[in-house]
Amino acid sequence: KNQVEQSPQSLIILEGKNCTLQCNYTVSPFSNLRWYKQDTGRGPVSLTIMTFSENTKSNGRYTATLDADTKQSSLHITASQLSDSASYICVVSAFDDMRFGAGTRLTVKP
């Protein structure tokens, strides 16, 4: 069973709208959590990195939150743009062990 579960699996929104992606994990002990954006056929690019003591981190229109008690994270995208269409992958690290979620496929339509 994957220790990092992402939802929804896919999402379609209209340009300019906001959306929130979810990541639940059971990885332990927790070291850090990262959100990556991956364009089709390309390598993942880091959006945010959060350690145990951080509960929110922003990168432009992307804001990630972390609740280490409930082992949940979310990625909120504000005022979506067509270029936000990509897969968003949650990665949770436990010291030298990393676990990848399967990703959420986001499509932004005009």
Next chain:
Amino acid sequence: DAGVTQSPTHLIKTRGQQVTLRCSPKSGHDTVSWYQQALGQGPQFIFQYYEEEERQRGNFPDRFSGHQFPNYSSELNVNALLLGDSALYLCASSRTGAVIRNIQYFGAGTRLSVL
């Protein structure tokens, strides 16, 4: 400062053949990890190299092997290719001893198609 570079970008092979993929890590990075990403899936960890040795390995058969060179670059070799080996192969580099562990930078990947 070049990031992680991978070559080739695309590759087409037939079943039973062997393939070698190459990766140059980001400057200052000494650890290289390889991932297999099937279409619509998250990356699956293959193995990680540090100091020219395989340090960790995921659940992949011995057909998958690797090497790290003194300049920290790395190769991934896959023998006896199967149709199921068709995937995007990602290389990621990191710096051992970084303050935050396992901050990896990914290359653009090599798209392998096995016919």
